[in-house]
Amino acid sequence: MTEKNLLLAIFEDIDPAAHAVDKLRELGVTDTHVTVISGTPITEAMLGRKPQWSNVTRFALGGAFLGLCVGIFLAYGTPNLYPIIVGGRWIGVPPTIVVMFEMTMLVMLISTFIGVFLDSRFPNYTPTQYVPEISDGRIALLIECGGELEIAIESAMKAIGAESVKRAQAEAL
């Protein structure tokens, strides 16, 4: 019975990291078992990985639609529910458009913001695998592998040029 281990391999540069990802695939570790953690955003394509899917756009669009409905309700619905005639004319199209626009943008942006939180599972104060060197510009590969592969992976990473390879400890950030 093999146990699952978590290894953290830290690289200084992007080229060794990309080689390392290929090497891991050769060793049998699938892409889903490798998490890339970096101090600067690097696209998945730079490491030869499949792009990440994100729900943020869906949050944004849903929020935009919700905001549109809120805007229509505020500007057009509420005066129709309790009408007060001012200025000798009824609620017109231009003020309705203004209110609709503002509420659409507001709710869309708030939903986007919340979407980032929900998708990234923020805030996360539980102990996680992380080392402070990452925010100093390193690229880290968090590898989940079976126990028997550990030594092979460690030597492969060292050979490619990893700064360090060690067991990943879950610690409070």
Add this chain to the structure above:
Amino acid sequence: MAISASALPHAQSEEHAHPASHGTGDHEAELRKEHLMLDPRPRGEMNAMVMDSMTTTSWKFWLVAGILAVIVAVALFGAWGYMISEGLYLSGKNRPGYWSLFLVHTVFWVGISHAGTFVSALLRVFKVEFRRPFTRAAELMTTFALAQAGIQIFAHMGRVWLAYWMFPIPNQRQLWVNFQSPLMWDFLAINTYLLSSTMYLFLPLIPDLAMARDRSTGWRKSVYRILALGFRGTEAEWTHLRIALNIFAFAILPVMFSVHTIVSWDFAVAMRPGWSSTIFGPYFVIGALQSGVAAVAMVVIAIRYTMKHMDYFIRKEHLDAIGKLMLVISMGWAYFFFNDYMIQWYGGDKFTDALLHFHEAGPGGWIWFMMLITNVAIPWLVLWNKAWRRNPAILFSVGLLINVGMWAERYIIVPVSLQINRMPFLWGQDFKPGIEVPIFIGTIAFFVLLYMLASRFIPLVPVWEVQEGQMAHSIRKYGKEPVVTVAELE
């Protein structure tokens, strides 16, 4: 190589107009000295610089902060509290000038707040690289300027303790608000802009808060730990962040345009000669950009020359670029002003004619001329010259004068224009400034104080964005010429 480079000569390298008379090594060194993006340092070193800049203070800093705090307590909150307890008669308003300096200052601060969005959103959308070191500094200006605008708008209300009646919240009084009123659109727009700006400030701040968390101890570490939300930098987190930032950058631009347009509609929809002008929307937006970018110039220069290590991040190239922006925007402002003026001068009715004459020849005439000199003449005479643009003292002064000119523009539009109306019996001539003046000085002090306190607390330079830019820039030889190349890393 996984990076795809596009061989576009970078917009800033006018240097390759010079003949390569000195050795190319010199030329490369010049490029590296000029451009932050070509002068990368290890990320750890940049992190350390930013943290150092944030945590190092001197007694001079706290002295200035203390003086500002006293000014805020007395001139802003003290004077405002006194006015709330005594009545608006302490202000300079009268009939027919029911609105005066409070509204001027509200529009002034909302205008300055547009700086942040312009730099961080518009420049991001157009992938302008020189924005990288100061986007956060500009975004902070937005939040703090909107706070001051809020203070001024509350100060102008007759019964400010009932301000919550303007909120569309169902209540037991069964009363509602009037969405036909431009003031309600103002309420929605400014709140939308404030919330969106703050969110747009916070999102790219998260990775820098994580960096600060990793590099601090004590109370700072516990605060940053909470604020950084457990950000690690996984692929997923960066993806979500990047998508959200793109959405924000694109979406906050129409919000920015709409906010100052709606503020302009407070005036434009009114039946007043000189106010009822259809060009007010874009005129105010470009006015906001003008005062905003001028304020960004002032803030960036202040940061560079007062904070440690900022001379690495903010270089003459940034002053150059901001100066060029100021010149272009000033030309835009002149276009819209002339548009407004021409239409009123040529085909205006007798009241508009009287108003134009009052602008130029009335007691406030010198302010009208000052507006034109500081908004148009001085930028046009000074900012075309590259050496002058890159001189911090000159650029700071021009920025300050532009802001004075924009204040004068709003002064002409609000209290001066209100003195002329369609009932000549009630034309006003007299206007004395009242308690609005100390309140305004208090808001300026408050703005600077908030900024100073924020600089102690959050890293002012988005280091991850700077490194991202530096990763994308390189120098390569094009024939014999070293040229700057920028890769599109997204």
Add this chain to the structure above:
Amino acid sequence: MASLPKIPEYKAEWAEGEEGRWGIAIDMDLCTGCQACVAACSMENNIPFVGEEDAAYGRQMSWIRVERLWEGEYPEVKATPFQPVMCQQCGSAPCESVCPVFATVHSQAEQINLQVYNRCVGTRYCANNCPYVARVFNWADYERPEPLSNQLNPDVTVRRRGVMEKCTFCIQRIHKASDQAKAEGREVRDGEVQPACAQACPADAIVFGRLDDPESRVSKLSKDKRATHLLEDLGTQPRVTYLKGGYHGNLG
């Protein structure tokens, strides 16, 4: 949903027949400029006295003002019409649309423009949008030292600082008369309701009454050939008609 009263889509569609109920006709050829109307209005409506200095600074709070106009250059002044101006109670009031809290609304019964003092938060947008500059703002709580406070009219609210106010066509008198008439089971007679300004005018230059009653004095006066409205081209549909042009040399 409440049933909407009949209102036009666009301002231009407002039918001429819907003149509303109460209106005023002011004969500028009769007005002597004595300002008795100003004094009476201030007495009736508890308007504070701001003092000379504040009045000179444009803080005077009278709801009606008598404008002095003249034609010709001194000493060949041809005419000096006096123009009393108060809130024109516009049918299409620009002040109403811009109040963010609905503190100024249109009365459906009396068809005049109402100012709701306890709702006003003092943004003063309505005053800026009034083309007649008819509104005044309470910049301060002015004192009424004894025995001036004994003069207050119990029918009218005393406003505190921070709220807008304006001419109400003495709506308290309209209500009193309507209530009296209803109690007696009849309609209000023409001339029964007199706002303070009409009551005080020694030249009978201000006439008040029902515009929708074709037999009333004000109705007939508003159709006179000398009748005009102030700033008519703005489309505000004011309820105040000015009769002018009848001074010597101009008749004909």
